[in-house]
Amino acid sequence: MRILQQFPIKSVLVTGANRGIGLELVKYFVKQKIKHKKKPVKIISCSRSLNTELEQLLDFVSYVELDVTNRNSVNKAVKDVSEIVGDAGLNLLINNAAVLYRGRGVLGCTDQEMGETFNVNVLGPHTVTNNFYPLLKLAAMNNSHIPISCARAAVINISSELGSIQRTLNSYTTAYRVSKAALNMLTKCQAAEFIQDDVLSLSIHPGWVRTGLGGPQAPLSVQDMKVLQQFLPRSVLITGANRGLGLEFVKYFVRHNQQPGIQPTTIISCSRTMSADLEHLLEDVHHINVDVSNEGQVKDAASKVSKIVGKDGLSLLINNAAIMRHGKGIAGCSVREMKETLDTNLIGVHAMTQNFHPLLKQSAETQAHLPISCSRAAVCNLSAELGSIKGTNRNNLYTAYKISKAGLNMLTKCTAVDLIKDNIICFSVHPGWAQTSLGGPQAPLSAEAAVEDMIKIMEACTKKQNGAFLRKGMNSIMF
Ligand SMILES: NC(=O)c1ccc[n+]([C@@H]2O[C@H](COP(=O)([O-])OP(=O)(O)OC[C@H]3O[C@@H](n4cnc5c(N)ncnc54)[C@H](OP(=O)(O)O)[C@@H]3O)[C@@H](O)[C@H]2O)c1
Numbered sequence: 001m002r003i004l005q006q007f008p009i010k011s012v013l014v015t016g017a018n019r020g021i022g023l024e025l026v027k028y029f030v031k032q033k034i035k036h037k038k039k040p041v042k043i044i045s046c047s048r049s050l051n052t053e054l055e056q057l058l059d060f061v062s063y064v065e066l067d068v069t070n071r072n073s074v075n076k077a078v079k080d081v082s083e084i085v086g087d088a089g090l091n092l093l094i095n096n097a098a099v100l101y102r103g104r105g106v107l108g109c110t111d112q113e114m115g116e117t118f119n120v121n122v123l124g125p126h127t128v129t130n131n132f133y134p135l136l137k138l139a140a141m142n143n144s145h146i147p148i149s150c151a152r153a154a155v156i157n158i159s160s161e162l163g164s165i166q167r168t169l170n171s172y173t174t175a176y177r178v179s180k181a182a183l184n185m186l187t188k189c190q191a192a193e194f195i196q197d198d199v200l201s202l203s204i205h206p207g208w209v210r211t212g213l214g215g216p217q218a219p220l221s222v223q224d225m226k227v228l229q230q231f232l233p234r235s236v237l238i239t240g241a242n243r244g245l246g247l248e249f250v251k252y253f254v255r256h257n258q259q260p261g262i263q264p265t266t267i268i269s270c271s272r273t274m275s276a277d278l279e280h281l282l283e284d285v286h287h288i289n290v291d292v293s294n295e296g297q298v299k300d301a302a303s304k305v306s307k308i309v310g311k312d313g314l315s316l317l318i319n320n321a322a323i324m325r326h327g328k329g330i331a332g333c334s335v336r337e338m339k340e341t342l343d344t345n346l347i348g349v350h351a352m353t354q355n356f357h358p359l360l361k362q363s364a365e366t367q368a369h370l371p372i373s374c375s376r377a378a379v380c381n382l383s384a385e386l387g388s389i390k391g392t393n394r395n396n397l398y399t400a401y402k403i404s405k406a407g408l409n410m411l412t413k414c415t416a417v418d419l420i421k422d423n424i425i426c427f428s429v430h431p432g433w434a435q436t437s438l439g440g441p442q443a444p445l446s447a448e449a450a451v452e453d454m455i456k457i458m459e460a461c462t463k464k465q466n467g468a469f470l471r472k473g474m475n476s477i478m479f
Pocket residue numbers: 239240241242243244245246271272273290291292293319320321322323344348382383384385430431432433434435436437438439440443
């Protein structure tokens with residue numbers, strides 16, 4: 001579903017939207033609508049009946065009654081949707097509605113079951129797509145400036161791995177498997193034909209998800225699906241959270257938790273002093289007093305956090321706290337300044353990572369169904385471009401700070417190499433030059449913008465970025 005994130009889709013229709021994956025897709029688009037207020041997406045949720053969960057979203061979503069097996073209902077829905085989208089057409093049609101009769105092999109599968117399954121899972125998407133095609137074609141024409149994509153015009157058929165002929169080793173859920181194999185062929189035929197009008201068609205396997213259809217034993221919850229699509233660590237800890245970028249990280253996660261229908265992230269702020277700004281957030285955020293240069297306090301913090309996060313462990317550790325003194329050159333940088341800087345910016349980060357390693361490991365284990373990422377288990381170290389050895393040609397400022405960040409980059413690499421065996425990644429980020437007390441008021445970036453750029457990096461980080469030193473846009477910085 002990552003594909004959906006990259007494009008500002010103007011209108012989307014989801015069938016079978018009152019529960020399970022359909023409802024979750026609708027919630028995802030509601031979230032996008034709230035985030036991109038200036039370019040709101042028109043969300044059309046279709047189902048045979050309206051239920052309370054969908055009803056709660058009606059401030060953001062249009063509802064159109066649709067039984068995909070009933071031709072009259074489809075015709076009426078096309079009229080209703082035409083009125084909603086107008087001349088702009090429909091950008092994205094998601095054929096999600098489906099049925100599954102459980103546990104029947106070939107001989108146990110009645111004609112009626114086979115017929116009903118085909119009606120909903122194959123004929124349904126066929127009829128719905130054909131009837132909505134003029135609206136999709138209109139969107140493709142109207143958006144000729146956009147590359148062929150889900151943002152221009154597309155059909156997504158929610159299929160299933162169970163429809164893979166190659167991978168089929170038993171006959172369990174025969175009718176469903178046969179219907180999804182047929183749906184995959186329908187998708188292929190649609191794709192071959194629709195491309196001439198610049199309309200895409202593709203199938204997606206959503207994973208095995210605990211819904212009415214997926215059953216209670218499925219390994220993924222619908223929230224886990226969101227974790228796959230979006231950046232949603234179960235828990236996050238931020239050091240130096242009372243001001244500057246640390247505070248802005250806390251605010252980001254608080255805003256994130258306020259969106260409807262999401263599984264909230266447990267937010268743990270750590271700082272050695274409290275600020276009024278952080279205090280305002282304490283209803284939604286845990287707080288632990290910790291000076292990262294004090295090993296005893298770091299150890300204490302780890303045992304307190306362990307009680308907060310329980311068996312889930314800690315998903316993401318953001319080592320943000322740092323100091324920057326103004327000693328100029330080697331001669332102007334006192335030994336005391338050097339010690340203090342290394343104590344916080346380098347040894348502090350090491351102490352935090354070492355003491356929180358067991359909790360990170362726990363998260364990597366309990367979230368084993370997730371790919372290696374910041375949602376599963378990760379350490380993000382806030383470094384600085386000033387720590388690039390290759391990029392240093394002058395040394396008239398911040399000697400200790402530069403040295404501490406160069407050391408931090410090596411610490412990041414060593415941590416990355418060691419912890420990957422536990423499925424934990426570690427990387428350094430440069431936030432850009434941001435307006436904080438460290439960055440100064442003349443910095444070109446607001447703290448909020450810098451944090452948004454870093455969140456995008458965290459969203460995209462996988463095993464491939466383990467040990468990397470990154471800046472905005474996932475660009476690597478020279479060590
Ligand atoms: N802003 C930029 O342009 C920029 C550029 C490159 C890199 N960075 C990096 O981004 C991170 C955040 O910087 P910022 O701009 O937000 O700086 P900031 O506004 O000066 O905030 C620094 C934070 O670190 C905390 N801190 C310092 N020493 C600590 C210690 N021993 N224990 C616990 N907390 C401690 C401070 O807490 P107190 O209030 O208790 O002092 C404060 O919360 C740093 O790692 C910095 O090197 C910033």
